[in-house]
Amino acid sequence: MSLAVPLPPSIRVFERGWLSSNNVLVVDDARAALVDTGYATHAAQTVSLVRRALGERMLDLVVNTHLHSDHCGGNAQLQAEWPCETLIPVLGADAVRDWDETRLSFLATGQTCEPFSFTGTLAPGEVLTLGGFEWEVIGAPGHDPDSIMLYAAEPRLLISADALWENGFGVIFPELDGESGFAEQQAVLEAIAKLDVATVIPGHGAPFANVDGALERAYSRLAWLRTDPARNARNALKVLIVFKLLEVRSMTFATLEAMVADASAMRAAARQLAPQSAWPALVRELAGELAKSGALTLNGERVDAPATAA
Template identity: 30%
Template sequence: MSSGARIEKVVTAGTFELDGGSWEVENNIWIVGDDSEVVIVDAAHDPAPILAAVGDRTVRAIVCTHGHNDHIGAAQQLSTETGAQILLHPGDEMLWHVVYPDLDFGPLADDQRIPVAGTDIQVVHTPGHSPGSICLWAPELETLFSGDTLFSGGPGATGRSFSDFPTIIGSIRDKLFALPPQTTVRTGHGDTTELGTESPHLEEWIARGH
C-alpha cells in the first residue's frame, strides 16, 4: 500500500422504497482517505453519523454506487455540509430524480479515476442491479466497493424495475472477476468478502437464475 489512504466504515439504517414496496435496510457507507481528505462512497439514510466520521477532513467527492433511494438519501445534505460534488452514473438519472427532482449530479463514466489521499479509485460500470450501477476499484488498497452489484453469497437483486439478471451476471463475470482474486469486496449491505471467494459460485448463481 503505497499511499496513506485507509478505509473506514459507517452503517446507517432506513427504508428502501421501489415499485410501491418498502423495506427496512442497513447500508454500509465507506470513507476512503487519510487525515486530511476523503471520498464518501454512498450516501445512505442519515447524514449525521457520516459527517461525524468525516470530521473536519475535506470531502473530495460523494460517490453513489447507484440511484436507489437508500444509497442517495443523504447525498444533498452531505453535499451542502461539505461542499463536495455528488457523483452518479447517468444511467440512473431516472432513479435519482425520484428523490431529487431538481438537483443535479456530476456524471460518472466507466474507467474514470477519482484521486484521494495519494491513490486512485477507478469507476467500473456494472449495470444489472440498475442501469447506472457502478463499483469502485482501489488497486493500491486491494479493495472493490461493490455497491449492490456483488454481495457475500451472490449478485445483487434484479427482481425490480430497471434491473436485469443476465446483465448483472455479465458485469460480475466480465468486469469484477477479471480483477485480482485476493481483492477485498466491501459491499453496500452486509458482510465483506473476496472476489476469489465468490467467483467459484458463478455457475450456481446462473443455474438459480436470481
C-alpha cells in the same frame, strides 16, 4: 459470520442495516469523500457518522455507485451540511437533473429520496483518485443498468455496491420489465473474476476477503434465477416489502396490496407471478414466507417489522 478484514488506514466503512447501504469514507490530504449515503430515513444519522469521523474537517465529495434510494438517500442532507461536490453515474445524469422520480426508480419501488444536485459524473473507464489510491470506474449493469463499481489495484480493493455481496447480489430489476439483466449480471461477475481483488466492500454486509467463494455463490444464484425468471420476481417482491416495512415499521394488508398495485416495479413483479385478481392472496403468501424466515411478523390484518430490525 464474516471475519474482520484489514483495510487501508485511509478507508473506513460504516456498515449499515439493510435499509441503508454501507457508507465508505475515504480520506487523504487532498479531500474527504463518502461513497454512497444510505436511505432518507437514516440521513441525519449518516451526517452524524461522517461529522464524528471527520471532526473539524469538511466533507469534500460524495460519490454514488448508483441511484437507488438506499444508496443516495443521504445526498441532500450531506449537501446541506457541507458544500461538497457530488459525482453520480453518467447514465443517471438527465434523470437527476430533471428530478424524474419515475426514471430514478423511487416511485417504482415505493421509496423516497430528497432531491439533490450533482457537480459531475462518472463513466466506465475513468479513474478517480481517493484515499491515496487510483480507482478505476467499472460499469456494473445487472442489478441496475446505470450502476458502477470502483476498483483500486494497489490495495486490491473493490467497492462492489450491489453487483456482488458475500452471499449473492441485488435484485435484477431490469428483468421485471422484460429487459435484459441476467446476461449483464453474468458479465459483471465475470469481469470481477478477472480482477486481482483481495477485499470486497459490498453495498450491504461486512467487507469480505473470500472473493472466489462469493463469486461461486453468486454464479450459482444467478443460474438458479435464470432457470426460472419468476424466482427473481418473487425475490423482488419480498425485498421491496421488507424494505418498506423497515421504513414504516407496520402496514395493513390493504396498504401493502395497494402498494403492489401502485409501485410499477412491484406491479411488474406481481404480474409475472399471478393474475391481478390473485394478488391479495399472493401478498399474504409472501408475507407468510417472510414471517417464517423472521423478516416480518404477522398481526391479524397487519404486517410488522421485527422489533430488532433497523
